[in-house]
Amino acid sequence: MDETGNRHYPDKPPKVYLFGTCLIDMFCPEAGMDTVRLLEREGIEVHFPADQTCCGQPAHSSGFPEQTRAVALAQMRLFPEPWPVIVPSGSCAGMMRHHYPKVFADDPRLLAEATALADRIFELSEFLLHVARVSLSDSGQPARVALHTSCAARREMGTQVHARALLAQLPGVDVGLHEHESECCGFGGTFSLKHPAISSAMAGDKVDALKETGAETFLSADCGCMLSLNHTLQKRGDPFQGQHLASFLWQRTNPEGGRR
C-alpha cells in the first residue's frame, strides 16, 4: 500500500537538507552526489549537515532500542530550519518518517520533535516528482531497465509509484516488469548476515527475475538492496549490475552525459 497516497505536498522550496545515509556515505557516495546534482539543477540549494551519521535503523531492526534512540536523537537535532529533508533511500526515509515517532512514543517532547521531522522527510523520487515537480528531458540512447523497489521503499514510501512516474518522463527508457516485483531482495540489513542461506536464496531469485526482463541494468532507490544484488551478481561472475536511481536519472538527463 502506498502510504504516501494522501500526503499533502508543499510548494517547491528554495532550500533543502540532504540526509545521505550511512551506506551511501561509505559505499555509494556517487548516488549522494547525483542526488545533489539533481536537486541543484532544479534551483534548490542543498544543505548537508556535516554531523549526520545513520538513521539508526540497523539497531532498531536488531532489537536495540536504547542504541536506536541515541543515534536517532543525534540526527533529529541536525535539521533546525523548516526545510524538507531529502533521503535518497526508501528504507532510511521510512525509518525517519514512520518509525522515529514510534521510537520516541513514550516521551511527549521528543515525540513532538520526531513527528515534526517525520513530516518533512521525503524519499528522493517522491520529492522530485511531487514537490520539485521536475520535468525531465531524456538525452540518452534507448534503454531497457528493470526497477527494484524494496520493501520499505514500496510499503512505507510508495517509491514504486514515484520512481515509475519519473522514469515515464524519459521516452528513451523502457521499464521492464519483473516476476514477483513486490518481493524482498533478501537484504534486510542484519538479516543478510544472520540468515545467509535464506537471504542468498532470495537475492538469487531476485537477480534472476531482474535479468529475465532483458534489461541492461536495474535501478533501485535503496543502496542496501542495490549493493546486495550487485555483489551477488559479482560473485556469480555476472556483469549485469544495478544503479542507484539518482545516478541513472542524472546520467540520462544531463546533456554532458555524466559527472563533472
Place this chain on the structure above:
Amino acid sequence: MNAQNNSQINAQANTQALRFVPASEFKERAAVAVADAHLRKSFRGAMDFLIAKRAAQFPDPVALESQRGLAEHIRKYSLARLPDLLEQLERNLTANGVQVHWAENPEQANAIIINIARRHSTKLMVKGKSMVSEEIELNHAMADAGMEALESDMGEYIVQLDGEKPSHIIMPAIHKTKLEIARLFAAKVPGAGYTESVDELIGIGRAVLREKFMTAEIGLSGVNFAVAETGTLCLVENEGNGRMCTTVPGVHIAITGIEKVVEKLEHVPPLFALLTRSATGQAITTYLNMISGPRKPGEKDGPREMHLVLVDNGRTQAYSDEQLRSTLQCIRCGACMNHCPVYTRIGGHAYGTTYPGPIGEIISPHMLGLAATHVLPTASSLCGACGEVCPVKIPIPDLLIRLRGEAQHDARPGHAPMLGQGAAKSALVDAIWSGWAALYTRPALYRAFGWLATRFRALTPPMQSGWTVSRTPLKPAKRTLHEQMAARERR
C-alpha cells in the same frame, strides 16, 4: 498400544515430537530446505496461486482498507473486553448445555479431553481441522492413552498418514505433490490401489473417513469464532468433515484458544468475509457451521454431549502487554505465510513450531518461550509483506522487532519478564551495538572512521560473515560522501 495393526497409529508412532525445537536447528533446517529445489519450486507455485486468488478477491484497495480497519477494530474491541467476554461465553454456553473447560497449558488440555474420551470408552476420535489440537499435540496424547485420533480434513489426513506435521495452517499438506500423495495412499491405505487421479485419491480418503465417522465415539473440532452473547461456536470449513465431526458422533469436543471470542453475532460476518478471502481467495466457504449446543429433546440429530476446551498456552502473556496483545487479533487466515518470502523459500516444517511463518514467529515465543524460539523473530527481512496483507492489521514487523529486543535484554522497567526473557543475551553483541552507537553519535569520530575506511579500503576483509556466502565482499568507496560534500563547500 492396543491398535498396532492400524496404519494410522503406526504412522503416528513414527512422528517426531516437534514441540521443542532448539533454536540452533532452525538455521540448519532452513539451509536444507532452501537447497531443496523441488520443495522450493512447489512452495513457490502454491504460494503464487494463493496470492493471486486472494488478490482477485480484493480488486479495490480502498474498500479493502476499510474492511481491514473494521476487522481490526472488532478484534481489538473483543480483546479489550476479553475476560468479561469469556465469562459471558461460558455462561451462555453452559445455559445451552455445553460443558466449558479451561486449560492453562497443553498437558491440562490433553488431560481434559482424554478424561472425557475415557468416560465414553472411546476407541476412535474423528477430528476436524484444529490448529490448537496440533498446538497441544493431542494426537500423541491420545495415542499414548491407547486411543486413536483420526484427522478427517483431507490435508490433515494426508499429513497424519505420513507421520508428519502440517506445513501450513490452512493447507496442511501443501508441501506434498500429487505423486507423493498417490504413493503414500497406495502404501498406507489398506486396500487402496495406485492412482494419480486427484478425484480418485480424494475418493479413497473419503471412503476411509465415511466409515470412521459412523464408528467414532467422539468428534473433535476447532473454533473460528466464539460468540459470547449467544454462546455460539462458528466453524469455517470446505469439506463438510467439520459438520460430520460435530454432528455424527455422540460427543462433540470443541477446542480453541481463549482469544477467539467476539461479543456479538454481528461481529462475525466482517471477520468471516476477510478470513475466507485472505486464506483461500474464496468469497465464502462451502460450510459455516454455527453450533449452539448439543441435541435437544425431540431433535433427531446432533451430539448428545458437547464440550468446549478453552486453551491459554501462553496467550495470557501476550495479552498482558499492550503492544504484544495485537498478536491475539489473529484469525489464522495464513495470508502472512502465503506472502512471506522466507516461508516461501523454506516451507513450514523448517520452523519446527505448530504455527509457521510470520504468525508463528510472533506467537510461538509466548507458547514455547524465547529460550526455544528466539531465532524465529530474526528469520525475517522485515519486508512488511505480512503486515500489509494481514486482514486484522497486526503490525507483525513491529512485533518481530520487539521480540528480538526481549530476547536480548532484561525486561524493561515496569514490564513483567516474558518466558525466556533475555535468552539470547550476548555480551559480545551488546558490546558491538554499544560501540556502534558510540561511533554513530560522535560525528567527528564517525568522519574519522570514514576517512580511515576509505583510505585503507584495500584492507577490507574478504570474508564478511553471512554477507560473503553468496556475495563478493563490500568495499568502501574511494571518498565518503561526507568528504566529497566538504570538498564542494570549500570550493
